Amino acid sequence: MSEQNWLVVVNDEEQYSIWAADRPLPAGWAEEGFTGGRQECLTHIEQVWTDMRPRSLREAMKAGTAAGMAAGMEAGS
Numbered sequence: 001m002s003e004q005n006w007l008v009v010v011n012d013e014e015q016y017s018i019w020a021a022d023r024p025l026p027a028g029w030a031e032e033g034f035t036g037g038r039q040e041c042l043t044h045i046e047q048v049w050t051d052m053r054p055r056s057l058r059e060a061m062k063a064g065t066a067a068g069m070a071a072g073m074e075a076g077s
Contacts, residue, residue: 006041008034013054
């Protein structure tokens with residue numbers, strides 16, 4: 001019996017998962033480009049998904065930091 005192939009998939013929030021290669025992708029997910037055995041895919045995800053925060057949270061935090069810095073500069077004027 002051969003090992004099943006898996007895909008690494010990613011959603012709009014840049015969250016990663018694996019999906020059986022012979023099944024249709026669920027809505028909201030796209031192929032990331034890596035295919036292999038289950039453990040190979042999980043290892044790949046460990047290497048590329050270094051920030052577990054959803055993209056929208058990272059962007060909001062980045063915008064909040066920029067806004068906070070701008071407010072601090074205005075207060076110092």
